[in-house]
Amino acid sequence: MQRRDFLQAAFPLTALSALCAACQKDAATDPNNNGANTGPVVNNDFEDFDVRTQLLQPGEFISRRGVLIIRIAANNDLSAFQAFSNVCPHAGGQLQFEAASNQVWCPVHGSRFTAAGQLLLGPAATGLTTLRTEWRFPFIRVWLR
Ligand code: FES
Numbered sequence: 001m002q003r004r005d006f007l008q009a010a011f012p013l014t015a016l017s018a019l020c021a022a023c024q025k026d027a028a029t030d031p032n033n034n035g036a037n038t039g040p041v042v043n044n045d046f047e048d049f050d051v052r053t054q055l056l057q058p059g060e061f062i063s064r065r066g067v068l069i070i071r072i073a074a075n076n077d078l079s080a081f082q083a084f085s086n087v088c089p090h091a092g093g094q095l096q097f098e099a100a101s102n103q104v105w106c107p108v109h110g111s112r113f114t115a116a117g118q119l120l121l122g123p124a125a126t127g128l129t130t131l132r133t134e135w136r137f138p139f140i141r142v143w144l145r
Contacts, residue, residue: 044144045143045144045145046134046141046142046143046144047064047065047067047141047142047144048136048139048140048141048142049062049064049069049139049140049141049142050138050139051076051137051138051139051140052138055069055070055071055081055140056071057071057074058071058072058073058074058080058099059071059097059099059102060099061096061097061099063086063094063095063096065144066085066086066087066144067083067084067085067086067131067142067144068083068084068085068086068095068096068097068104069081069082069083069084069140069142070082070083070097070104070115072102072115076137077135078133078134078135078140081133081140082115082116082117082130083130083131083132083133083140083142084104084117084128084129084130084131085128085129085131087129088106088108088109088111088124089111089124089125089126089127089128089129090106090108090109090111090122090123090124090125091108091109093106093107093108093109093111094106094107095113095128097115102114102115103115103120104117104128106124109123109124110123111123111124113127113128117129117130131143131144
């Protein structure tokens with residue numbers, strides 16, 4: 001038996017792990033990518049939102065992977081978006097955005113927050129946790145940690 005055949009038989013997941021690691025390379029840092037953003041990058045540290053197809057109008061929001069992201073203005077730059085941890089600071093409820101009042105609210109006990117995350121009404125005692133964002137047109141990247 002050849003050494004390579006032995007290693008593949010003994011450690012089949014090692015080769016698969018190496019392949020997966022190569023696939024997860026960030027396209028934005030790939031020297032062969034020429035700087036083009038060809039699609040969202042899958043990563044456990046951040047979530048990408050495509051602003052060509054999502055969050056098109058002020059008042060639209062998405063709740064995904066613990067992120068609540070809201071388009072608060074029509075312009076196409078970072079200032080048009082707010083991103084929060086989608087965990088209510090009172091007892092962990094999942095937040096929603098109410099475009100009519102321009103407020104974030106928690107359906108569990110009714111806490112309310114401004115679109116900038118400041119506390120308006122309890123029982124929560126603090127405002128929302130703002131998440132770091134990065135403009136990578138056509139994506140807005142929200143850092144999860
Ligand atoms: S969990 Fe949100 S107000 Fe209580």
